[in-house]
Amino acid sequence: MGFEGIGASVRRKEDGRFLAGRGNYVDDINRPGQLYAFIRRSDRPHARIGGIDTGRAASAPGVVAVFTGRDIEADGLGGLPCGWQIHNKDGSPMAEPPHPVIAVGKVRHVGDPVAVVIAETRQQAKDAAELLVIDYQDLPGIASVRDAVSPAAARVHDDVVGNVCYDWHIGDKAAVDAAFERAARVVRLDLTNNRLIPNAMEPRSAVGECDPSSGDYTLWTTSQNPHVIRLLMGAFVLHVPESKLRVVAPDVGGGFGSKIYHYAEEAIVTWAAGKLKRPVKWTAERFESFMSDAHGRDHESVAEMAITEQGTFLALRVSTLCNMGAYLSTFAPCVPTYLYATLLAGVYKTPAIYAEVKAVFTNTVPVDAYRGAGRPEATYLLERLVDVIAYDTGIDKVELRRRNFIPSDAFPYQTPVALQYDSGDYEATLRTALQAADWDSFEERRREAASRGKLRGIGISTYLEACGIAPSKVVGSLGARAGLYEVASIRVHPTGSVSVLTGAHSHGQGHETTFAQLVSEQLGVPISQVEVVHGDTAKIPFGMGTYGSRSLPVGGSAMVKAMDKIIAKGKKIAAHLMEAAVEDIEFKEGKFTVTGTDKSKALAEISLAAYVPHNYPIEELEPGLDETAFYDPKNFTFPGGCHICEVEIEADAGMARVVRFTAVDDIGRVINPMIVEGQVQGGVCQGVGQALMEHAVYDAQGQLLTGSYMDYTMPRAEDVPDIKVGSETTLCTHNPLGSKGCGEVGAIGSPPAVMNAVVDALKQYNVRHLDMPATPEKIWTIMRDGQPAMAAE
Amino acid sequence: MYDFTYQKPSSIADAVKLLAEPEAKALAGGQTFIPVLKQRLNKPSTLVDLAGLGLAGIKAEGDKITIGAMTTHGAIAASPEIKKAIPGLSMMAGWIGDTQVRHCGTMGGSLANNDPSACYPAAVLALNATIVTDKRRIGADEYFQGMFTTALATDELITSIEFALPVEKSAYEKFRNPASRYAMVGVFVAKSAAGVRVAVTGASQNGVFRHTEMEQALSGNWSPDAIAHIKTPPGGLNSDIHGSAEYRAHLITVMAKRAVAAAS
Numbered sequence A: 001m002g003f004e005g006i007g008a009s010v011r012r013k014e015d016g017r018f019l020a021g022r023g024n025y026v027d028d029i030n031r032p033g034q035l036y037a038f039i040r041r042s043d044r045p046h047a048r049i050g051g052i053d054t055g056r057a058a059s060a061p062g063v064v065a066v067f068t069g070r071d072i073e074a075d076g077l078g079g080l081p082c083g084w085q086i087h088n089k090d091g092s093p094m095a096e097p098p099h100p101v102i103a104v105g106k107v108r109h110v111g112d113p114v115a116v117v118i119a120e121t122r123q124q125a126k127d128a129a130e131l132l133v134i135d136y137q138d139l140p141g142i143a144s145v146r147d148a149v150s151p152a153a154a155r156v157h158d159d160v161v162g163n164v165c166y167d168w169h170i171g172d173k174a175a176v177d178a179a180f181e182r183a184a185r186v187v188r189l190d191l192t193n194n195r196l197i198p199n200a201m202e203p204r205s206a207v208g209e210c211d212p213s214s215g216d217y218t219l220w221t222t223s224q225n226p227h228v229i230r231l232l233m234g235a236f237v238l239h240v241p242e243s244k245l246r247v248v249a250p251d252v253g254g255g256f257g258s259k260i261y262h263y264a265e266e267a268i269v270t271w272a273a274g275k276l277k278r279p280v281k282w283t284a285e286r287f288e289s290f291m292s293d294a295h296g297r298d299h300e301s302v303a304e305m306a307i308t309e310q311g312t313f314l315a316l317r318v319s320t321l322c323n324m325g326a327y328l329s330t331f332a333p334c335v336p337t338y339l340y341a342t343l344l345a346g347v348y349k350t351p352a353i354y355a356e357v358k359a360v361f362t363n364t365v366p367v368d369a370y371r372g373a374g375r376p377e378a379t380y381l382l383e384r385l386v387d388v389i390a391y392d393t394g395i396d397k398v399e400l401r402r403r404n405f406i407p408s409d410a411f412p413y414q415t416p417v418a419l420q421y422d423s424g425d426y427e428a429t430l431r432t433a434l435q436a437a438d439w440d441s442f443e444e445r446r447r448e449a450a451s452r453g454k455l456r457g458i459g460i461s462t463y464l465e466a467c468g469i470a471p472s473k474v475v476g477s478l479g480a481r482a483g484l485y486e487v488a489s490i491r492v493h494p495t496g497s498v499s500v501l502t503g504a505h506s507h508g509q510g511h512e513t514t515f516a517q518l519v520s521e522q523l524g525v526p527i528s529q530v531e532v533v534h535g536d537t538a539k540i541p542f543g544m545g546t547y548g549s550r551s552l553p554v555g556g557s558a559m560v561k562a563m564d565k566i567i568a569k570g571k572k573i574a575a576h577l578m579e580a581a582v583e584d585i586e587f588k589e590g591k592f593t594v595t596g597t598d599k600s601k602a603l604a605e606i607s608l609a610a611y612v613p614h615n616y617p618i619e620e621l622e623p624g625l626d627e628t629a630f631y632d633p634k635n636f637t638f639p640g641g642c643h644i645c646e647v648e649i650e651a652d653a654g655m656a657r658v659v660r661f662t663a664v665d666d667i668g669r670v671i672n673p674m675i676v677e678g679q680v681q682g683g684v685c686q687g688v689g690q691a692l693m694e695h696a697v698y699d700a701q702g703q704l705l706t707g708s709y710m711d712y713t714m715p716r717a718e719d720v721p722d723i724k725v726g727s728e729t730t731l732c733t734h735n736p737l738g739s740k741g742c743g744e745v746g747a748i749g750s751p752p753a754v755m756n757a758v759v760d761a762l763k764q765y766n767v768r769h770l771d772m773p774a775t776p777e778k779i780w781t782i783m784r785d786g787q788p789a790m791a792a793e
Numbered sequence B: 001m002y003d004f005t006y007q008k009p010s011s012i013a014d015a016v017k018l019l020a021e022p023e024a025k026a027l028a029g030g031q032t033f034i035p036v037l038k039q040r041l042n043k044p045s046t047l048v049d050l051a052g053l054g055l056a057g058i059k060a061e062g063d064k065i066t067i068g069a070m071t072t073h074g075a076i077a078a079s080p081e082i083k084k085a086i087p088g089l090s091m092m093a094g095w096i097g098d099t100q101v102r103h104c105g106t107m108g109g110s111l112a113n114n115d116p117s118a119c120y121p122a123a124v125l126a127l128n129a130t131i132v133t134d135k136r137r138i139g140a141d142e143y144f145q146g147m148f149t150t151a152l153a154t155d156e157l158i159t160s161i162e163f164a165l166p167v168e169k170s171a172y173e174k175f176r177n178p179a180s181r182y183a184m185v186g187v188f189v190a191k192s193a194a195g196v197r198v199a200v201t202g203a204s205q206n207g208v209f210r211h212t213e214m215e216q217a218l219s220g221n222w223s224p225d226a227i228a229h230i231k232t233p234p235g236g237l238n239s240d241i242h243g244s245a246e247y248r249a250h251l252i253t254v255m256a257k258r259a260v261a262a263a264s
């Protein structure tokens, strides 16, 4: 075996089955006697349901049952729960209106489930769903956050005054106000963070089954966290004890956050399977993904920075309106608060920060965490603001950043918005990125592009984010209704192969490889002998799943702890077998050796002795070699870095293209550099998509105008250049691996880099800012109108 | 999709007979029609697959090129005869959709459908091609009658499309809709025995149209500069989340200039 431990770019173990079409996704699962559910969804943004005539549908060929929200209610099911409670400025809890599994009385967004038809075939269910007669009485709808807070706005929920879910704040308002008073200058920027649709390649799917003899339920679902679904659905919706409920998330084709949440369809198929005594499957068609998967972002913000003449940041004031959609998705409330406003210090030593966030309900699909979750919003705001400060003051944008960086000797660094950064070196990532991107020779490239009729621009973003969510006690005090530790069991089998049972879930991240490499490193077992088991509550201990780039920093740390226990126990067994003192046993590269001798035992010999304990210290030690560890992180981790982007804009048509992209990230210790490169590149593609193309557009009343790929622009391979990925490492100081997480850095650091490049390319038009996505028409309008408004104050 | 019966006739006469049924529909490459069926936007009684009629193929004979209605975009893009005689058409076909779409979708299907943002209508109109059906020959100027509307009767089949040669100059430039990659504005310019013709697709609410002001300007002087000053009035142009009528009007000039430059 070649080197397969930490730092080796070994090929992904899982790719063989994916590339050969042998993955096992939820829709591949078919149970004997299975029925199919089709969900009739609202095509109205906001309407009262006068009545639903199910008669013709119920008697259509193949139909077994038709259920509406009333049937769910009659069975005593709960609504879909929210996993995080935010408190208002005045200490009162947020508004938490009910989120029925199927709409009752009223529909609140296009895509809201109105009824479910269950039939022998998918086709029959769909045919019958068309026969449902729904008496809608349309109500005025609202889609934008601004309309939601206007005094004349209709109410999405009758009991939620002003459509406000919460009005929250963080930071020292008095200190910020005082700093603004004495500041030489205040720079203000109003900006939008565009609404996005996640678009995982695999649509959501769920299969529910109820074992007729035991009454036990099984749900197969496209989830990033099966235990979380089991807990939420079992305890709050179906009222089924966890011991009677198994949730399996097999191969999952991409999540980006959208598969964290507990969705109505999971509850519907599980409940219906029990009621009908037959398995029930539902798989989203793509149009349903657009209108029922939780969307991302959707902020309107005002940001103001108080600065000195020299451009030193004195204080930051931010006011953000954010869209929750029609109902609270599972983790929605924490995204624009604790995952956003706490990040507003970024990489800068701004001494005072105050942010207020108002979250509102609208007649749109619920909005929740999407790759980056809050941190892209904070980063975009901050890094655009810094560029605008450079624009307004004439200070060089790199120099301005350097003047305000938290220096590398200031760690641990306490920010004014709760977080304490453990490590980082922003100057190092900046320096390396500037060099790798040939920053200094850019003007030559700008001139050369001009000779081809292209406006070329360069943009930079020096970002920071928080991963590895999170210390349970801390998040509990902030409103989380869950703990956020992770668990791992390391099971050394009798002949020395190893199973890793992890609460983390892989839906594209390559865990089967990365985690095997951890085992290879620590236990000296070849990765071919390591099996990673995840995604099944019947097999793994209670774990919290994968999101927030937590799998390695939190889940990996649990594995390290479990392997420490394996080694400690192995030493005792080895000491017994080799008749030595435990203190004299050392473990290295898969062997237990008596120090200073050539006496040794391989791990497989120890494990065999542990399971066939004929010659074994049975008085003091239990047989077996199987250890579990729970790891609760001590802090968040803080990856950061520098992204540099170059764009070219067609001077005649206004089309912008990214032509160069360099990402230099500090993500702590890297296990598999190839996988990390892929994660960063994938994230950057999504960032480029957000900056230039993607936009979920609703009309004023709440009709979704971008409900298919005919209108929702996804980035294609041809839209991104080869992305250069580099790194500068400082280790995380508080977890055993020193790793910080890499899953989201690409999507967090890149949008402002792209937008700063677009603005730079349009330099001659004196542009200060434009909102994402920078579509060809927006850019053309700027070029047509020549010199728009001068720098505003 | 809804249930339907499937027929694959082996003669044009049989196909036409089947299509006389009120809810029967022809199926060519299915690249437009199958998505329509999947979305349940159409409920045909019978699908008449045209694949067995021998309508695929490209024939170059002296003064014309004849393209069978069932010839795919991929075959058109790859044809050396077309590349040589009408490079603009070759370029256009090679730029439709993706590889899968190009290897299923057909020229006849595209013309019968006459999507206002499809590419072929621009080529056919600019090159003054003739649409040959099982019943008659239709000139390009009469064939296109507004978006999704053509001179075809419901049971009339396109069998081939004829392009008169020589074509002195031809080129197509499209500004792709960022999401769908259909033409947001596509301009085909051609100079042939029919004179200079400029056809614009994607832009107008009435589908493909000829830009006579540009045709006149280019007749005197085949150069991008000759049309640089020409502004298309935005009235009657499409306006949607991807581009306003004003922007599309602007793009017509940009794309036309690029096409003229490419054909110079």
Ligand SMILES: Cc1cc2nc3c(=O)[nH]c(=O)nc-3n(C[C@H](O)[C@H](O)[C@H](O)COP(=O)(O)OP(=O)(O)OC[C@H]3O[C@@H](n4cnc5c(N)ncnc54)[C@H](O)[C@@H]3O)c2cc1C
Pocket: B025, B026, B027, B028, B029, B030, B031, B032, B033, B034, B050, B069, B070, B095, B096, B097, B098, B101, B104, B105, B106, B107, B108, B109, B110, B112, B113, B115, B117, B118, B119, B120, B156, B157, B158, B159, B180, B181, B182, B183
């Ligand atoms: C992802 C994607 C991208 C695309 N991008 C583009 C693009 O950029 N530009 C572009 O121009 N097109 C584009 N298309 C459309 C594509 O070119 C289709 O192939 C074309 O519009 C229809 O041709 P078809 O052979 O697939 O016809 P079908 O879909 O089979 O049929 C279309 C219609 O024409 C009728 N019909 C078919 N053949 C005949 C005939 N011989 N006589 C009479 N009626 C007939 C059918 O009854 C049907 O109503 C795209 C399609 C897809 C799926």
